[in-house]
Amino acid sequence: MKENAIRVLVVEDHQIVRQGLVALLSVADDVEVVGQASDGMEAVKEFEARQPDVTLMDLRLPKLSGVEAIQRIRSRYSNARFIVLTTYDGDEDIYRALQAGARAYLLKGMSVDVLLSTIKSVHAGKSIIPPAIAQKLAERMASEPLTQREQEVLEQIVRGKSNKEIGSELGVSEATVKTHINNLLGKLGVEDRTQAATAAIQRGLVQLDPKGGIRL
């Protein structure tokens, strides 16, 4: 146990990456890893048990997503501080994580030095959002959000369904589906459903499941 060290909780589902992070942080004498979690539920439990100063959080987690975990924890511990650490997810994840209260967003390509200094800054109460990401965020804020129904239709498009299939899937007529599609194409700034599908994947509006289905 280190004296006066920043107490850090590491949440990451890939064991190798998690253990690597822990190993790296362990050598820094002003940071102490007080807990680890490999999914969202565990993260909430560990947070409550350890009360870390800063939580390093991956976004893609089993059981409970990183965003949801942040929300749950912050609903009770409003001053909890999070650094989101991910590979290269879509804008949507960044947006939601920062909305949920994350103080910083780091890519795994970052150096260890940057990681450590970010931990210190966030612990000191600062927010670290790289300019490039801040700009993306501004763009995303400016663009109209999709309605619930439009989001559902978009997911079906990514699944490869035809308008007719989407209609029967959602229990509405094909005409309604067309209306929604026309609206969402405009909002996404694309010309057809194929562009909508790739844009949705790229922006993180819909996730492709690694195996072959779709994950929300």
Added chain:
Amino acid sequence: MKENAIRVLVVEDHQIVRQGLVALLSVADDVEVVGQASDGMEAVKEFEARQPDVTLMDLRLPKLSGVEAIQRIRSRYSNARFIVLTTYDGDEDIYRALQAGARAYLLKGMSVDVLLSTIKSVHAGKSIIPPAIAQKLAERMASEPLTQREQEVLEQIVRGKSNKEIGSELGVSEATVKTHINNLLGKLGVEDRTQAATAAIQRGLVQLDPKGGIRL
């Protein structure tokens, strides 16, 4: 420097993950990390300089992909042994890596124990391919490969181009594009271009642009 240890080269572009891997492997006394590289070109250089027993290789690398790096190295050192280490890439990458001569394919979700035992097995000359991946591979082998032209058309589809646009892009008539699309839809086992686009992304046949600007 450890005695009788397996000499390992670690190739991974994400600094945090790479340094984490190195930290993890360093504590094992029968494995020694003799070099690191963060892109494909560096990997080739490091391999030649260090002559490692086993190379841990990420597939998505700047400058030169992991697959190409493996090919280049094996063209001169045919007994070089590789373990491909990745997050959850498409089938196509797995296929190509194993074709290129990788002896094992591991996901980053694997435990450190599995990683270490895989290193030992591969060093001993074995090949470790998880049954689930072997099956995927068999499926891929069975399915007809796309021709060069079909691949090009597929890429344009993913980029959201219409048949007419694809035609002028590739310098052929729209009719030709339609023919290629009809053929590739059959080969991919999908019904329309939207399904083709998502399938291509999912299977790793086409990579989406690494996002418009968020790289740090």
Added chain:
DNA sequence: CATCGTTTCCACCTATAGATGGAGAAGACA
């Protein structure tokens, strides 16, 4: 040389997608 696969193109046809303009019902909200 003959065959096979690839690439190129055509005509013709049907099905689906997308654009446009309109409209009614339900809930949220000031």
Added chain:
DNA sequence: TGTCTTCTCCATCTATAGGTGGAAACGATG
């Protein structure tokens, strides 16, 4: 209450996509 948004649906039209069958040119391969 009036307004706004969302969700629903319709008709109509045009453009694009996709299916089918056929065919010519080319290179590689046996």
